[in-house]
Amino acid sequence: MxxxxxxxxxxxxxxxxxxxxxxxxxxxxxxxxxxxxxxxxxxxxxxxxxxxxxxxxxxxxxxxxxxKAESIYERHRTLTSLFVQIAGVPEHVAEEDACRCEHVLSAQTFQGIKMFLNENGIC
Missing domain, CATH: 1.10.10.10 (Winged helix-like DNA-binding domain superfamily/Winged helix DNA-binding domain)
Structure with a gap:
């Protein structure tokens, strides 16, 4: 899509x-x-x-x-958390970057990010 x-x-x-x-x-x-x-x-x-x-x-x-909408929104929230909490990016920047990245990550990479955040109690 x-x-x-x-x-x-x-x-x-x-x-x-x-x-x-x-x-x-x-x-x-x-x-x-x-x-x-x-x-x-x-x-x-x-x-x-x-x-x-x-x-x-x-x-x-x-x-x-x-x-489909829930899948994209989950990617958006997860990537925003990654950028804010791990990379230390201001939230407004993290939101904008997450919006761009959420569409191009492979399912495998996204699952890896989710696992990392969950294992570290971040998301």
């Missing part, structure tokens, strides 16, 4: 947790994207079976979308 699509799914998950309901405008604000860009992405994610959009424009994740 493309990084941008993963970012949308993660944003939808986070907004659902924060707001309870998610609309395209909420995504546009959170990601600082234009409304047309979000509209296009929503169409792609809907066609791909990752989200549903009801008659009022509220967006929800399908089971497959939720699984």
């Amino acid at each position: 493309l990084e941008s699509r993963e970012n949308y799914l993660e944003a939808i998950l986070m907004l659902k947790q924060e707001l309870g309901q998610v609309r395209s405008i909420d995504i546009a604000r959170k990601l600082n994207y234009s409304k047309p860009s979000v509209s296009r992405a929503v169409g792609i994610l809907k066609k791909g079976g990752y989200i549903l959009v009801d008659a009022k424009g509220y967006i929800s994740l399908t089971s497959e979308g939720l699984k």
